[in-house]
Amino acid sequence: PQVVTKIAAGEVVTGVHSVVKELVENSLDAGAKKIVVELVGGGKSQIVVSDDGEGMEKEDLLLCYQPHTTSKISNFEDIYKLETFGFRGEALHSICSVSKVTIRSRPVYLPVGHEIEVVAGHLVYERPVSMDHGTVIIVKDLFFNVPARRKFLKSSAVEARMATEVFERLALSKPQVHFVLTRDQQVVYNLPSADFLTRVKQIFTDIPISQILQIDSSEGSMKLEGVIGLPSIVRTSRSTIVFVNERFVVSQLLINAIYSAYSDYLEHGQHPFAVLKLWLPSKEFDVNVHPQKLEVKFTNEEKVFTFIRDSIKNQLKKTIA
Numbered sequence: 001p002q003v004v005t006k007i008a009a010g011e012v013v014t015g016v017h018s019v020v021k022e023l024v025e026n027s028l029d030a031g032a033k034k035i036v037v038e039l040v041g042g043g044k045s046q047i048v049v050s051d052d053g054e055g056m057e058k059e060d061l062l063l064c065y066q067p068h069t070t071s072k073i074s075n076f077e078d079i080y081k082l083e084t085f086g087f088r089g090e091a092l093h094s095i096c097s098v099s100k101v102t103i104r105s106r107p108v109y110l111p112v113g114h115e116i117e118v119v120a121g122h123l124v125y126e127r128p129v130s131m132d133h134g135t136v137i138i139v140k141d142l143f144f145n146v147p148a149r150r151k152f153l154k155s156s157a158v159e160a161r162m163a164t165e166v167f168e169r170l171a172l173s174k175p176q177v178h179f180v181l182t183r184d185q186q187v188v189y190n191l192p193s194a195d196f197l198t199r200v201k202q203i204f205t206d207i208p209i210s211q212i213l214q215i216d217s218s219e220g221s222m223k224l225e226g227v228i229g230l231p232s233i234v235r236t237s238r239s240t241i242v243f244v245n246e247r248f249v250v251s252q253l254l255i256n257a258i259y260s261a262y263s264d265y266l267e268h269g270q271h272p273f274a275v276l277k278l279w280l281p282s283k284e285f286d287v288n289v290h291p292q293k294l295e296v297k298f299t300n301e302e303k304v305f306t307f308i309r310d311s312i313k314n315q316l317k318k319t320i321a
């Protein structure tokens with residue numbers, strides 16, 4: 001059983017960034033209005049995620065780190081509905097089996113919370129604790145008991161940078177939620193609840209507002225919202241971030257549509273800036289859910305491609321002509 005656990009953990013937990021992703025997604029699933037992420041030593045020494053979400057009662061807390069524990073999915077089909085981020089109850093178990101974890105949680109309707117410590121998957125103690133409502137998860141010494149994986153963690157700087165990127169995407173996906181990120185006690189981001197455009201500006205502070213265009217278009221049941229950069233803010237590496245129904249996705253089709261819209265303006269090796277949210281009914285796409293990424297396939301690829309390309313192209317033409 002030990003071996004199985006470690007292989008499963010390898011799937012979900014690959015580094016600091018995936019711990020941050022899983023914990024923040026759980027906080028979002030719990031309806032948090034404010035989420036604080038703290039990294040110490042690039043997250044290799046400590047990752048703390050605190051939220052003001054619905055919390056867990058003692059009984060659930062004592063179960064949540066065990067394999068296949070989820071309060072979210074009643075049957076396999078539900079995974080495709082994508083209403084929550086949950087991934088079949090694997091994340092917390094995987095994280096707890098490869099690190100030293102303290103979890104404190106208190107539902108709003110109870111006067112006190114409860115705390116557990118789990119080291120390498122084993123419960124060390126449990127006790128009542130006085131705390132605000134919500135959940136605090138402290139992950140220490142990631143992979144301390146799996147030296148082969150610990151060795152493959154990147155430098156603190158690189159782990160922190162990858163985790164910061166994940167944090168940025170999550171913050172972009174839910175601008176209505178207040179997000180805070182600190183690194184070794186220094187505030188990197190403090191992003192109060194905002195609309196999407198404001199959230200984009202909060203994160204991409206290096207991009208002059210005069211150089212970005214807003215996209216807001218719809219066609220039938222599809223809706224596209226977001227910002228794109230004028231061709232003059234050409235980037236030297238890929239800077240396109242796309243969400244489908246509030247989830248960060250990997251989609252070559254969407255990337256191609258964006259690049260195609262810029263084809264008259266950019267040279268080979270130049271990259272546009274775009275942060276876009278596509279909304280469409282869940283019956284119009286399928287997702288390949290993998291712990292590390294979300295690949296999406298559209299029922300009508302041509303329709304989506306054309307809609308994205310033309311929405312961007314029209315906006316560029318209007319502004320540049």
Ligand code: ADP
Nearest residue numbers: 026030064070071086087088089090091092135
């Ligand atoms: P999943 O998200 O797929 O359900 P996880 O392993 O990520 O699986 O979490 C297991 C369970 O622990 C969740 O279903 C939820 O009930 C509970 N949980 C985890 N994190 C939180 C949180 N921040 N607030 C409230 N409940 C949580």
Ligand code: MG
Nearest residue numbers: 026086087091
């Ligand atoms: Mg989860």
